[in-house]
Amino acid sequence: MELLNQVTQFVISGLATGSIYALIGLSFAIIFNSTGIINFAQGEFVMLGGVLTIFSLNVLHLPLLAAILVAVAVTTVIGLVFERLAIRPLKNATPLMLIIITIGASILIRGLVMLLWGKDTQALPAFSGTDPISVAGATLLPQHLWIFGVTVLVIIGCRLFFNHTISGKAMRACSFNRRAANLVGISVGRMVLFSFVISAAVGALAGVIIAPLTMTAYDVGVMLGLKGFCAAIMGGMGSGLGTVLGGLILGTLESLGAGLISSGYKDAIAFFILLLILFIRPQGLFKKGETERV
């Protein structure tokens, strides 16, 4: 009985952490889907979301909701400026070059945040209290419900946007074939800009809702970004359910690994599974193999 209770707790904790990874994974996938590049500054958008909310709350003395809106808006603008200054001016750059640029940008953003707001870890107050809720013998916090809720909303939003709006479809077209998309009159540049804006906003939102739980500092983006990237890889870089499941599986495996096998090997277990997936199903767990049309 005790073991069963423990396993339920492991799974629920894992799902909670996993949905954080899923949300970050989604924002990776959005940029990948319209540009074919992996934005390694994604973790920094997550960090900015948290740090800027705390700044607006503590220094500008805004109410929580306004602080969140300001943080998401400012991060979105940073995403936009980043695309304009660092990605757009490079004509004919290969994806590899662009990826390296995003790594540079992530180091720059981290450094600036460190200089501006210092190195201390900061905590954001929980949105609706810290009284634990019991579910089937396990406990979780109200903040976890916020994370689940926001993740579900973002997934639905993405799905609607990419499948049912002209801009969303145009963005998908760009990812399949840039030149063809250009030929049918889609402004590829604008779609790339769009994708950075959306992904910065989603990243910032993820950063805001997890900040009360995990706390935030200038360097939290690195690990969260890496885990989100794993989730996206497991889901085959799709901007839908695959990435979300990828994140949830990763979170659950980490938690079960830490609880049942050894907490020292928690990350090793998760990354080992990532490697396995890359070897066996490089197209992702839930994607059919793509056929190259010539």
Next chain:
Amino acid sequence: MKKLVSTAFASFALLCLSTAALAAQPIKIGALFAVTGPASFLGEPERNTAQMVVDEINKAGGVKGRKLELITYDTGGDATKAVQLANKLVKNDQVVAIIGPSTTGDSMAIIPVVEKAQIPLISCAAGSKITEPVKKWVFKTAQNDGLAVAKIYEQLKKEKKTRVAILTVSDGFGSSGREQLKAQAAHYGIQILSDDTYGPKDTDMTAQLAKIRGSQAQALICWGTNPGPAVIARNAKQLGLSIPVYMSHGVSSKKFIELAGDAAEGIRLPSGKVLVADLLPKNDKQRASLLAFIKDYQNHFKAEGDHFGGHAWDAVMLLKGAIERGGDTPAGIRNALEATRNFPGIGGVFSYSAKDHAGLTKDAFTLVEVRKKDWVLVK
């Protein structure tokens, strides 16, 4: 008129030159701190404090009429860089002694440099291997992790709690604590039922805590630096963990209470006395030093002085005493340092000897508990 002015100038310049030549050369002291990087929470207050103390000594006339000159470099917590900078201090700056570095890794790396150059080093890092075995030229001010462990185990033994669970961070600080916790357990008749770790950047420790909750442990001892322990405190509250939680001295600052919020309530930890200076009995030997340090730090940096800054305070003051008694040569300073007895500092009352270059006993720590977002002494 013009001539008069130029003569006045010339004589003034001459006067300046001659006074400069007359005043003795400053005594050069090197300092290495991890002001940036992951250990910056140590390095920054240490650098601030060291500079503050040196400025104050100089303002008061220096040491035996000679000014001290502090040459500080930032190691970034990188051992390779620390070695380069230590070499620079020895060869280019020709310092007579070095204080710092902030981390055990940096300190171990530069020990060969100072031993070869025969320059005394007063490390501000906590790792016990820095001064065990004793190295002729190496001293340290930060309390050994083992002393903190002893303080916790002593309390557990007093409360007749013999089964514990430990949860340590998987970095240098955590693994040193873990070693000490395991090594000293038998001595205090304590049995470690579960031995878990977490990553320094982990954001959820409920899995480990759920496992501990299911065990027969009577207390949880967690070894880490912010923010991990704050996450653990919150997770423990979430899971309704009912056993007492002990943290390490790595989180003995108000920051921990701020991060953990309500979840910090009731958590105990061994801490340097600087946290509770105003609660100490009047006859405590360290009281005067502690209050002076706290007041100075508050005046200079508008922040509360913590025991990390205290390590640098101790290092500079020990050095000052050694220079007063032993002269300004590296060998003289070393011998005088080793002869230091009963020096009341921030980290504790230091008594170095030929066999002990760490200089402290477990009384350097005091056990505190978080109550109503503040510290109280555990009786």
